[in-house]
Amino acid sequence: MTWEPRPLPKPTPETEEFWRAATEGKFLLSACRECGLTYHYPRALCPDCFSDDVEWREAEGTGEVYSYTVMRGVSGWPESSLPLVYAHVELDEGPRVITNVVDCDPDEVEVGMPVEVRFEETDREDVAVPVFAPRED
Amino acid sequence: MTAREPVFVAGAFEHPTREAPEKSTMQLHAEVARGALDDAGLTKDDVDAYFTAGMPWYEHGLTPLIMADYMGLDVAYADTTDYGGSSYVSHVGHAASAIRDGKCDVALVTLAGRPRSESHTSGASASPLRTMQDSFEVIYGASTLSKYAVAAQRHMHEFGTTSEQLAEIRVAASEHAQHNEHAMYRDPVTVEDVVSSRMIADPLHLLDCCVVSDGGGALVVVSDDVRRAIERECVEVLGHGEAVKHLDAGRTDLTYTGAADSGPRAFAEAGLGPEDVDYASIYDSFTITVLQTIEDLGFCAKGEGGSFVEGGTLQAPDGDLPFNTDGGGLCSNHPGNRGGMTKVIEAVRQLRGEANAPVQVEDAQVALAHGTGGSLGTRHGSVTALLGRDDR
Ligand SMILES: [Zn+2]
Numbered sequence: 001m002t003w004e005p006r007p008l009p010k011p012t013p014e015t016e017e018f019w020r021a022a023t024e025g026k027f028l029l030s031a032c033r034e035c036g037l038t039y040h041y042p043r044a045l046c047p048d049c050f051s052d053d054v055e056w057r058e059a060e061g062t063g064e065v066y067s068y069t070v071m072r073g074v075s076g077w078p079e080s081s082l083p084l085v086y087a088h089v090e091l092d093e094g095p096r097v098i099t100n101v102v103d104c105d106p107d108e109v110e111v112g113m114p115v116e117v118r119f120e121e122t123d124r125e126d127v128a129v130p131v132f133a134p135r136e137d
Numbered sequence: 138m139t140a141r142e143p144v145f146v147a148g149a150f151e152h153p154t155r156e157a158p159e160k161s162t163m164q165l166h167a168e169v170a171r172g173a174l175d176d177a178g179l180t181k182d183d184v185d186a187y188f189t190a191g192m193p194w195y196e197h198g199l200t201p202l203i204m205a206d207y208m209g210l211d212v213a214y215a216d217t218t219d220y221g222g223s224s225y226v227s228h229v230g231h232a233a234s235a236i237r238d239g240k241c242d243v244a245l246v247t248l249a250g251r252p253r254s255e256s257h258t259s260g261a262s263a264s265p266l267r268t269m270q271d272s273f274e275v276i277y278g279a280s281t282l283s284k285y286a287v288a289a290q291r292h293m294h295e296f297g298t299t300s301e302q303l304a305e306i307r308v309a310a311s312e313h314a315q316h317n318e319h320a321m322y323r324d325p326v327t328v329e330d331v332v333s334s335r336m337i338a339d340p341l342h343l344l345d346c347c348v349v350s351d352g353g354g355a356l357v358v359v360s361d362d363v364r365r366a367i368e369r370e371c372v373e374v375l376g377h378g379e380a381v382k383h384l385d386a387g388r389t390d391l392t393y394t395g396a397a398d399s400g401p402r403a404f405a406e407a408g409l410g411p412e413d414v415d416y417a418s419i420y421d422s423f424t425i426t427v428l429q430t431i432e433d434l435g436f437c438a439k440g441e442g443g444s445f446v447e448g449g450t451l452q453a454p455d456g457d458l459p460f461n462t463d464g465g466g467l468c469s470n471h472p473g474n475r476g477g478m479t480k481v482i483e484a485v486r487q488l489r490g491e492a493n494a495p496v497q498v499e500d501a502q503v504a505l506a507h508g509t510g511g512s513l514g515t516r517h518g519s520v521t522a523l524l525g526r527d528d529r
Contacts, residue, residue, distance in 0.1 A: 006278075010271075012272075038387075041273050047386045066389070066391075067288070068287060068339075069286035069290055071278055071338055074278050086286075094388075095387025096384075097387065098277055098279065100277050111291065131277075
């Protein structure tokens, strides 16, 4: 099973490396060499200091649930991926990212739950989608 | 404070319709424009500035050009600020600035939309991917609903806010809506009704959500010279503040809104504080929107919104902070999925003593109107306006 028919991300010159790295099992964050900020989403200019001296930094892929909701129905969403856990995960590196929590009973998800990244393949060779699953501490 | 030319709201009109399958959206814009001009005792020929926001998700673009054409407006100034639902509160402030700057004297602001007839929900549908951000959000099922639900969930986690406390907000709105003959839902509900309604995005229940209605509204903002030339009782624009809140590069904090910045800006401009507010129109796309905004505007401390709203605090006419006496977006009207317009209109009604009698706040001198456009879970525009009775 691949990600489709859920919507696919549209890579842009600024973000295509993020999606491509995901096909290799890497979650990339952006980092500013000028001021040290580690940030998400990818941007060519640092959103704190506007420096363009920025680089990719591979995240560990671990974190915890910052917030979430369980969606029982989303129009246009495949039945097979409902209910859907829409969540914000705080990565150990700091940034909080929007994602899905998968591979668990939606009723067991809670704020603070430890999670780790995994990657869903898509029909596009250069795009994989990071999601998060419960992590054993 | 430096002396500034006072600016006034001279006309306010809310379309009575909540479902308009037989009308075009442009017709609704024109009908509310005529209604607000009639209310002010002005004509279309008096209008020299036009303010409206686009509706990119389901309407034609270029709204001000198309609508100026449709209505035959001849204007010297236009503003199309689009903060979603808060746009129209913003337009009041922008019109005041333009008038003070001598650019115009009679500013018309219109809103119209037909999401109900056109079967657009404001809820659980994934949007098309347009922006860079969409590729990191919509692909995961980001919808209006999910993006407010995560804010509620985090607020509950940090502060112990309960579903019953959120329900108090719906209860107050429904108590008010029973007196509004145009309200979409007029039956009062209880806390039990709200928390036993269907869970649609944990922790939000069906009755935590606003209505989806067709309709519109309009305002006429005028200079002091115009106000002196007309008979109608006007309402002074005392202060206005805006803020844009977003994900902050990943330092996302879902427990507060942009009202934490727009509120103090508006209060500072007016030389007033939360204790001076007799009536508040607070954007109510969801109950959580109200709860967080009340805290952020300083009506209570951060995290204490839950206990603040208990015990009828929000219920007119006798609660400490009577809010949304028209029934708000939760029960009465959320025209075009955008509620900022009705927030200003009901504030004007309260200050003129023209609210529905059972919910009219006695001797209301200062009213607050607050808009939240976009979503608490990603990015939104917050706009606060303070309005005062002309003879205060
Ligand atoms: Zn930087």
